[in-house]
Amino acid sequence: MKLLLIEDEPLLLDEMESYLAEQGYRCEKATTYKEGEEKITLYEYDVVVLDITLPGGNGLTLLELLKSQFKDAGVLIISAKDSLSDKVAGLGLGADDYITKPFHLEELNARINALMRRRSFSGNNRMKIDMLVIDTAAQEVHWKEHLISLTKKEYELLLYFIVNKNRVVSKQSIAEHLWGDHYDMADNYDTVYVHTMNLRKKIIAHSGTDYIKTVYGMGYKFMAP
Amino acid sequence: MKLLHRTTRDFLLATIVILLITGAGLYLFLQDEVTAEMNEQLALQAATVSRQLEEGNDAHYLFTEISKTTDPVRLNPVYGDTLLYDPIQKVTEDYHYLDIVQNIRGENYHIKVMTTYIGWDEYFKMIFTALLGTTLLLAVSSVLITYFTSRKIWKPFFMNLESIKNYSVSDKTALKLYASPIKEFSELEVTLKDMTERSQREYKALREFTENASHEIQTPLGIIQSKLDRISQLSVSEEMARHITQAKSGVDRLKKMNKNLLLLAKLDNNTFADKQMVWFDDVISQHLETMEELFSVKEVAVSTHILRTPVLSNPYLSEILVSNLVSNALRYTEEGGMINIMLTTDQFSVSNTGAELDFPAELLFDRFRKSTKNIQSTGLGLAIVQQICQLNSWKISYRYADQQHVFTVNF
Numbered sequence: 339m340k341l342l343l344i345e346d347e348p349l350l351l352d353e354m355e356s357y358l359a360e361q362g363y364r365c366e367k368a369t370t371y372k373e374g375e376e377k378i379t380l381y382e383y384d385v386v387v388l389d390i391t392l393p394g395g396n397g398l399t400l401l402e403l404l405k406s407q408f409k410d411a412g413v414l415i416i417s418a419k420d421s422l423s424d425k426v427a428g429l430g431l432g433a434d435d436y437i438t439k440p441f442h443l444e445e446l447n448a449r450i451n452a453l454m455r456r457r458s459f460s461g462n463n464r465m466k467i468d469m470l471v472i473d474t475a476a477q478e479v480h481w482k483e484h485l486i487s488l489t490k491k492e493y494e495l496l497l498y499f500i501v502n503k504n505r506v507v508s509k510q511s512i513a514e515h516l517w518g519d520h521y522d523m524a525d526n527y528d529t530v531y532v533h534t535m536n537l538r539k540k541i542i543a544h545s546g547t548d549y550i551k552t553v554y555g556m557g558y559k560f561m562a563p
Numbered sequence: 564m565k566l567l568h569r570t571t572r573d574f575l576l577a578t579i580v581i582l583l584i585t586g587a588g589l590y591l592f593l594q595d596e597v598t599a600e601m602n603e604q605l606a607l608q609a610a611t612v613s614r615q616l617e618e619g620n621d622a623h624y625l626f627t628e629i630s631k632t633t634d635p636v637r638l639n640p641v642y643g644d645t646l647l648y649d650p651i652q653k654v655t656e657d658y659h660y661l662d663i664v665q666n667i668r669g670e671n672y673h674i675k676v677m678t679t680y681i682g683w684d685e686y687f688k689m690i691f692t693a694l695l696g697t698t699l700l701l702a703v704s705s706v707l708i709t710y711f712t713s714r715k716i717w718k719p720f721f722m723n724l725e726s727i728k729n730y731s732v733s734d735k736t737a738l739k740l741y742a743s744p745i746k747e748f749s750e751l752e753v754t755l756k757d758m759t760e761r762s763q764r765e766y767k768a769l770r771e772f773t774e775n776a777s778h779e780i781q782t783p784l785g786i787i788q789s790k791l792d793r794i795s796q797l798s799v800s801e802e803m804a805r806h807i808t809q810a811k812s813g814v815d816r817l818k819k820m821n822k823n824l825l826l827l828a829k830l831d832n833n834t835f836a837d838k839q840m841v842w843f844d845d846v847i848s849q850h851l852e853t854m855e856e857l858f859s860v861k862e863v864a865v866s867t868h869i870l871r872t873p874v875l876s877n878p879y880l881s882e883i884l885v886s887n888l889v890s891n892a893l894r895y896t897e898e899g900g901m902i903n904i905m906l907t908t909d910q911f912s913v914s915n916t917g918a919e920l921d922f923p924a925e926l927l928f929d930r931f932r933k934s935t936k937n938i939q940s941t942g943l944g945l946a947i948v949q950q951i952c953q954l955n956s957w958k959i960s961y962r963y964a965d966q967q968h969v970f971t972v973n974f
Contacts, residue, residue, distance in 0.1 A: 510815050511792070
C-alpha cells in the first residue's frame with residue numbers, strides 16, 4: 339500500500355508519516371505544490387492525503403490534475419478551514435473523504451483504512467486479528483465461528499481499536515470518532531469508559547482473552563498478538 | 564426641545580422685548596416733541612393776540628379767550644389740558660392750553676390760547692396696536708419660515724439622521740447619505756461618510772482577523788495534539804501520564820473553543836447565506852440517535868413530541884443549532900434527570916430538569932458566559948445558537964419554570 343502525503347507543515351508531516359509507516363504503509367512526502375505535482379504525475383499511489391493550503395498553489399488544483407490524469411488513487415483532503423465550500427468543492431472534484439485540522443492520527447488512519455476497504459472492490463471485507471474476524475460488509479464480528487453480538491457503537495469502537503492496534507488511543511480520540519466533535523465531550527468521557535468496558539466484557543465472554551488494555555490516564559490499547 | 568423651536572422661541576422673545584422698548588421710547592419721544600411743538604405754537608398765538616391788543620385791535624381768534632382781570636401780572640405761562648365740547652361732532656375733545664396774565668395799556672388781561680390734539684391715550688393705543696400687529700406678523704412669519712426651512716433645508720439632515728439610526732457597522736452596504744447645499748450639513752455628511760467607512764473597514768478587518776487567526780491556530784494545535792499522542796505511546800510514569808492527560812484536556816478545550824470561534828466569525832461574515840428546505844424532525848432524530856448512549860450512561864430520560872416539520876435554513880446550521888441545544892441540555896441535567904424535546908410546525912423547544920442559573924438569565928446568550936459549575940464548557944454554544952436564530956429570523960427565548968430550563972425557538 340503506497341501513500342502520498344502532501345502537507346506543508348513538516349512536524350505534522352513527520353508525525354503522519356511515522357505513524358502510518360508503523361501501520362504498514364509505504365509513505366512518500368511532499369511539502370510544496372510543485373513537489374506534489376511532480377510526484378502525482380510520475381508515480382502511482384493507492385491513497386493521496388492532500389492538504390488544501392500549500393505553498394505555491396492550492397491543493398484542489400492538484401486534485402483536478404490528479405483526476406485529469408485518470409490516476410486511480412483515493413484522495414483524502416485535509417483542511418485547516420472547516421468550511422463547507424471547501425468540502426463541497428473537494429468532494430465535487432472527486433475526493434473520497436475530507437478531514438479537518440486538527441485531527442487525531444488514529445482518525446486519519448481509520449479514514450485511510452476505510453477508504454482502502456471501499457476501494458478494494460474485490461471483496462476483501464474481512465479483517466482477521468488472532469481469532470477475531472470482522473466482516474465490514476455485514477458489520478459483524480465473530481470469534482472463530484461464534485457471532486459476538488455488538489451494538490452499532492461497540493462495533494465502530496472495536497473497528498477503531500483494531501485499525502489502530504498496538505497504539506494507545508485516547509478517550510478524546512474515541513469520543514470524537516464515535517460522536518463527532520459537535521458535542522462537548524469533556525464531561526462525557528464516562529460514556530467512552532462504559533462502552534469500552536461493555537465491549538471488553540463481550541469479547542472476553544466469547545474468547546476468554548482481554549485484547550483491550552487500559553493505559554493509566556492515557557486511554558486504551560488494542561493488543562494484537 | 565427641537566433646535567428650530569428653540570431658536571424660534573428665543574427670536575420671538577427677543578422681538579417682544581425689543582418692540583416693548585421701541586414702543587415705550589417712541590411714545591415718550593412723541594409726547595415730548597408734540598408738547599414742545601404745541602407750546603411753541605400756543606406761545607406764538609398768545610404773542611400775536613397780545614400784539615393785536617397792544618395795537619388796540621379787537622383780537623377775535625378761534626380757541627382764544629381774553630378777559631380783563633384784577634389778577635397780578637403773570638408772564639410765566641401756565642400750560643394745561645382741558646376738554647371742550649364739539650357741537651358738530653358731538654364729542655368732547657382734548658385741548659392743550661396756555662394761560663398768561665399780561666398788562667396791556669394799563670389793564671391786566673387773562674389770555675388763554677388752546678389747540679386741539681388727539682390725546683395721549685390715543686397715541687398710546689396707536690403705538691400699542693401697531694407694535695402688537697408687528698409682533699404677530701413676526702411670530703407668524705417665523706413659524707412659517709421654520710416650517711418651510713425644516714421641510715427644505717433640514718430635510719437632508721433629518722434623512723441622514725434616519726439612515727444613521729438604521730445603520731450598523733456590520734452592514735454590507737455603505738451608509739447612504741443625502742447631499743445638502745448648506746455648508747455645515749455637507750461638512751457633517753463628509754465627516755460621517757469618512758467615519759462610517761473607516762469603522763466599516765476596521766470592523767471587516769477585525770472579523771477577518773478572527774477567522775484568519777482561528778485558521779492559523781488549527782495547524783499548531785494539530786502539532787501539539789499529535790505530539791501529545793506520540794508521547795502517550797511511550798511508557799511513562801503515572802505522574803507523567805497525569806501531566807500529559809491534563810495537557811491533552813487543555814488542547815481539547817482549545818480545539819473546541821477555536822472551532823466555535825471560527826463558526827461565530829463565519830456566522831458574522833455571513834458565510835452561510837444559502838438557505839434550503841430542511842426537515843427539522845430528521846435533524847433532531849439523527850442527533851438523538853447519535854447521542855442515545857450519552858443519555859443512557861447519565862441515566863437521563865428523554866421524552867419527545869416531534870411533528871414532521873420543514874424549515875428554511877442552512878442544513879449545517881440547523882444541525883449545529885440542534886446539537887448545541889441538546890448537548891447543553893444534557894450537560895446541565897443532573898444524573899437521573901429528564902430532557903423533553905418538542906417540535907411543532909412553528910416552535911422547537913428543549914427543556915431539562917436542573918438547578919436554577921447562578922447568573923442573570925439575560926446574560927445567558929452572551930459569549931463566554933458560563934455557569935461556574937461547568938468550567939469545561941466553552942461558553943460559546945448558546946451564543947452560536949442565538950446567532951443562527953438571528954440569521955434565520957427565528958426567535959430564541961429562555962425561561963425557568965417548575966425546576967426546568969426551557970429553551971424555545973419560534974420559527
